[in-house]
Amino acid sequence: MTSPTVLVTGAAGRVAGQLLAGLDDVRLRLLDRRRPEEPSGAQVLVGELTDRDLLARAVDGVDAVVHLAGEPNPDADWADLEAPNVDGFVALLGAAQEHGVRRVVYASSVHAMGRxxxxxxxxxxPTWAPAPCCPYGATKAFDEAIAGVFAHRHGVSTIGLRLGATEPEPFAARQLPGWLGPADLRQLVLRAIEADVRTGMYSAVSANSGGRWSLGTARADLGYQPVLDSADWADRVEDDGAGLTTCRHP
Ligand SMILES: NC(=O)c1ccc[n+]([C@@H]2O[C@H](COP(=O)([O-])OP(=O)(O)OC[C@H]3O[C@@H](n4cnc5c(N)ncnc54)[C@H](O)[C@@H]3O)[C@@H](O)[C@H]2O)c1
Structure with a gap:
């Protein structure tokens, strides 16, 4: 079987940095407004998500998209969130539909359920109704809703991963329940590319002791088998004492 061709957006970002090294078995195409470091053989496109011509070239001939481009700051104002997190994602889904992309895996966030x-x-x-805790979480809840519409009406299979704190290692106590480590990130994204699922949203965290995000559907639908537990770092993280929820503005 030939390797799938996968477009990764937000390829110069922090999550992509943890993901790309593990995508050995796929042919990569990368998109970002900043030039990403290029894994050998990857095609690179530099520009804005809302540039229709660029998007058309980016999605043409790809089997799947892993969409990570966006504003990741949970404290960001709506003015800074709308273009990257809403307009950019809708543009990407439209391009995916026009070019017959089979699967779009996109970065949602635990903030979509932060309340x-x-x-x-x-x-x-993860099957409960979305309950965002902040404007950032609301953009992710919108993304989940519009992704469902594209799956339902336009035949683009969409899988949302509600990423927790996606860091090489947890560094603050607040991150422990919702940490997603690199090996689990890579496994989850690869499973989400391949899974026999039309659409859905899944908790995307490691198998953290005392975890707050149910992994039941990710295990059942995607075959996710996390191997990391933030408890292994618990005695080394900063005690940030911030009420220990992911969102600092409940
Ligand atoms: N980092 C985390 O712990 C975390 C947790 C939950 C969800 N997420 C989500 O994961 C995704 C990636 O997060 P990250 O931490 O890697 O962020 P990041 O800021 O490090 O990377 C995002 C990348 O997207 C690019 N980008 C943004 N808007 C763009 C646009 N309009 N056109 C082209 N490129 C654009 C940026 O240049 C950047 O390189 C985001 O959607 C974020 O909301 C991240």
Whole structure:
């Protein structure tokens, strides 16, 4: 079987940096407004997500998209979120539809469900209604809704991964329940590219002791088998004492 061709957007970013090294078995195409470091053999496109011509070239002939481009700051104002997190994603989905892309895996966030965490309702079941805790989380909840529309009406299979704190290692106590380590990130994205699922949203965290985000559907639907546990770093992280929820503005 030939390797799938996968477009990774936001390829110069922090999450992509942890992901790309593990995508050995795929042919990569990379898009970002900043020039990313190029894994050998990858095609690179530099520009804006809302540039239709660029997007058309980016998605042409790809089997799947891993969409990471966006504003990742949970404290960002709406004015800074709307273009990258809303307009850019809608443009990408439109291009994916026009060019017959089979699967779009996109970065949502635990902030799309952050109110449950603030209210202490654990474990958070990914099938519950979205409950964002901040404008950033609301953009992710919108992305999940519009991704479902494209799957339902336009035949683009969409899988949202509600990423937790995606770091090589957790460095603050607040991150422990929702940490996603690099090996689990890579496994989850690869499973999401291949899974026999039309559309859905999944918790994307490691198998953290005392975790708050249910992994039941990720295990059942995607075959995700996380291998990392933030408890292994618990005695080394900063005690940030911030009420220990992911979102600092419940
Ligand atoms: N880092 C985390 O812990 C975390 C947690 C939850 C969700 N996420 C989500 O994962 C995704 C990636 O996050 P990250 O931490 O790597 O962010 P990042 O800022 O490090 O990387 C995002 C990349 O997207 C690019 N980009 C942004 N807007 C663009 C546009 N309009 N056109 C082209 N390129 C654009 C930026 O240049 C940047 O390189 C984001 O959607 C973020 O919301 C991240």
């Amino acid at each position: 449950y965490e603030a209210e202490g309702r654990y474990p958070i079941d």
